[in-house]
Amino acid sequence: MKRLLILEDGSIFKGRGFGAANDATGEVVFSTGMTGYQESITDQSYNGQMLIFTYPLIGNTGINREDYESIDPTTKAVIVKEFARVPSNWRSQMSLDEFLKIKKIPGIAGVDTRKLTRIIRQHGTMRGMIIDAEDDLKHAFDQLKATVLPVNQVAQVSTNRSYVSPGEGKNVVVVDFGLKHSILNELNKRNCHVTVLPYNTTAETILSLNPDGVMLTNGPGDPTSIPAVLTMIQVIQERLPVFGICLGHQLIALANGARTFKMKFGHRGFNHPVKEIATGRIDFTSQNHGYAVDANSIDKEKLLITHIELNDGTVEGVKHRYHPVFSAQYHPDAAPGPHDAAHLFDQFMELMDAWKETNKNA
Template sequence: MKRYLVLADGTVYPGTGFGATTGTVGELVFNTGMSGYQESITDQSYNGEILMFTYPLIGNYGINRDDHESIKPSCKGVVVHELARRASNWRSEMSLDDYLRLNDIPGIADIDTRAVTKHIREKGAMKATIVDELTHETVPQLKATVLNSAVVAESSTNNAYPNPATGPNVVVVDFGLKHSILRELAKRHCNLTVLPYNTTAGEILELNPDGVMLTNGPGDPKDVPGAQAMIREVEKQVPLFGICLGHQLFCLANGADTFKMKFGHRGFNHPVREIATGRIDFTSQNHGYAVDRDSLAKTDLMITHEEINDGTVEGVRHRNYPAFSVQYHPDAAPGPHDADHIFDEFIDLMAAHQAARKGSNFNA
């Protein structure tokens, strides 16, 4: 089945269709990971985006029940060079083609994804569409399409839910969370309560948490302005930890600025340096926005981590409150687990805060 990938600048790439037969529009982005396509497709941070994989063969181990990062994927399309004709893995339950059909997501194969990646690197991420027919209206209609900015509201849970355990009481504010974040906290016996993205500080503090987690999520952090007031109040009361979009929102709430990157970081081999120790972790990343380094000078935040390749701010810590954040994904899934110690630092921060509070109460 003939299908076309059309970019907003008029560039057309013919290919072969798979997945759902519906047309789609989204921002075209590329992922450089060599594996983990299931986790990436189900990552809510790709909500509203057409996801292109640079690795040449995708779908070779199928789709299984264990590796989902959300219940239902929300990316707008999938672009690959070669779609595996047959999945071969003992955990496989269906093919990638069948999975995309089931979730109404169109795909296109037989694309020179390396050439498209070079084009995006030069021109920047841009809108694109996947269509079965080309007309003289395809590009003008694509240019006129306004992409949805309410992607966090679509990705977040609508209702609070618990994940009970006997350890620290942690509130997780869901901006489009990955299940692997919950898994990492559960490994550390955290008693979790997951709340919607628009939960207020008062509602969070009523739960008497030992700590608050701000998750990853899709889109522009400036499209979630209500979160900033919540963060400013919560960080004064309890330890706070942000990942990815949560990192950007934490920085915005404390007076820093963010900007849209030319083509973002999406892959599993990004080297990040911890400034204080020189430690280097290879990290999983998925973001199209970043924190403006210069804007941090006027805030109470200090830079703790940076990306080695381009100097992007990868982590900050508040100078006065027990609060910190990282841009990368210490939970990996997919990707290396070099940085999962960051979750242990959050656990230690909560324990230290509790000890300080008990000592203060005793002295009082």
């Protein structure tokens, strides 16, 4: 099935369709990861986006039950140079093509992904559309130009109802902005009793559960689209230890007076070097974000920048000077990617212990 990928700058890429046969429109972004395509496609931070894989061959290990980051992914489309029609791996349960058909996600293969990525790097992320080769191009471009990207994407991917992942250790509330299952896995490894709550849960509800700490998860879109969350953070950070990841990191910064900005093409991949300023330690990290915290907007009386990205110097972590709050722009849970930064979950455990001890003696 001959298909086309068109971009709002007028670029046209010819390819072959696979996965679902429907058309798709979304923001075109790229990931530099060499593997981990299942975790990436099912990462809800890709909500509304058409995902380019820069690695030339995708799908050779198939799809398995262990590597879902969400059950119902909202990635708009998958764009590859080549996909494996016949996967080969002992865990594989189906091919990438079969998976995308089930999840109603269209794919396009045979695209010059190197050229496409260079366009995105030069001009920034832009809207794109996958159509049939026989479709009216002028009409398709008119539709693409009229497309309005969604605003509050978090509401589309957050859980609608609370649920519990039981454990016998620390009582942790996880506020779901589009969480990856790997975050829950890391908390479960540490025997935490986890209660997952919708993104619009109030501070009063969180405090009523008497948690030892609160996790603010990753999620899609512009962090300024959910301003009510900032009020919740401002209340709980004075009462409880808080750890924010990705979107959670940006929301902590906004709640403490900083600003965020849309990046030219974002950080998406598993090879981003991050430096811890205090120690000089460098971790290679998994990242997926299109917004970042403006370093110049940070109130140094409230927040301390703890980590920076070595390629472009953007803010990768902060901590509060007076409250038990810290954050990471990257994914210490990895999945996929290196596990260099998994120690941040241990840091969260230690912070909760220290906070409990301090309040016991107060």
